[in-house]
Amino acid sequence: MKQAWGLVLGILVLLLSGCGTAVETPRTVTAPVGRDDWYRAGHQYYLESKYDSAVVLLQRAQKMDSTYMDPVRDLAQAEYEWAMQSPEKSRERAGHLRAARTYFVRLEQLGERASEIYERLCEISITLNDDRSFVRYAKKNADIYPYDRQLFNLARAYFEVEDFQSVIKSAKESLERFKGSPYTSSFYRLLGRSYMKIGRDQTAEKSLAAGVREADARLAELRKQGSSTLLADQIRRTRDDKINMLLALKQLHTTYKADDKLRQVERQLKEEGYDK
Numbered sequence: 001m002k003q004a005w006g007l008v009l010g011i012l013v014l015l016l017s018g019c020g021t022a023v024e025t026p027r028t029v030t031a032p033v034g035r036d037d038w039y040r041a042g043h044q045y046y047l048e049s050k051y052d053s054a055v056v057l058l059q060r061a062q063k064m065d066s067t068y069m070d071p072v073r074d075l076a077q078a079e080y081e082w083a084m085q086s087p088e089k090s091r092e093r094a095g096h097l098r099a100a101r102t103y104f105v106r107l108e109q110l111g112e113r114a115s116e117i118y119e120r121l122c123e124i125s126i127t128l129n130d131d132r133s134f135v136r137y138a139k140k141n142a143d144i145y146p147y148d149r150q151l152f153n154l155a156r157a158y159f160e161v162e163d164f165q166s167v168i169k170s171a172k173e174s175l176e177r178f179k180g181s182p183y184t185s186s187f188y189r190l191l192g193r194s195y196m197k198i199g200r201d202q203t204a205e206k207s208l209a210a211g212v213r214e215a216d217a218r219l220a221e222l223r224k225q226g227s228s229t230l231l232a233d234q235i236r237r238t239r240d241d242k243i244n245m246l247l248a249l250k251q252l253h254t255t256y257k258a259d260d261k262l263r264q265v266e267r268q269l270k271e272e273g274y275d276k
Contacts, residue, residue, distance in 0.1 A: 038064065119141065167194040
């Protein structure tokens with residue numbers, strides 16, 4: 001922090017003193033450095049990933065005008081990126097994530113309603129194990145942007161707080177509304193697991209079996225489309241959904257001693273390379 005304040009003082013001297021050699025009549029400084037000067041200096045440090053110096057300067061700009069959104073946006077991103085460079089599960093990372101969340105919330109208060117803001121708030125809440133905040137921001141995101149990705153995130157948030165009836169309602173509505181969505185298998189996975197949680201095992205089995213069929217169809221379609229980073233990510237997510245649904249079915253078939261169904265599920269897991 002001493003180094004950061006040294007940089008601040010250095011910038012201040014440069015901004016106020018101008019350039020050139022000293023003359024007999026000294027320059028008299030009367031005008032303070034404006035908020036935009038502090039912001040531009042802090043923004044440059046942010047672009048250079050010098051987060052400690054950036055935060056000091058950006059905070060100065062933000063304090064000069066509490067409605068000035070640009071430094072708040074940079075502060076949110078700088079603290080988040082700083083957190084991602086900190087050791088995993090460390091107090092340092094958690095501290096930067098909390099600071100980032102404070103600035104993202106401030107952006108919302110200033111009128112920023114981009115979906116990316118709520119998605120980042122959801123991500124931070126998950127990392128900090130703050131399930132209630134996860135639900136709050138996922139719901140805001142889905143209310144403003146009622147699309148499949150946002151509604152899947154909301155269903156996932158409901159599952160984390162064990163509001164299984166809300167998961168079921170949200171997942172069923174989404175499956176009906178978003179035919180062919182890349183999140184179809186994910187909705188089925190949450191739906192089947194939620195039915196299991198409330199003891200409706202037969203309905204859970206039907207939902208999970210339907211989800212596995214949807215996942216198989218989706219995987220076949222994706223694999224026909226060639227290769228790309230996006231396709232690889234979609235294949236990975238759909239395959240993960242399929243494996244998790246098969247594991248849930250394995251649990252059900254083991255509980256109810258449905259040996260034929262159990263062997264079928266075990267064969268499917270083996271085909272996916274899962275033999276644990």
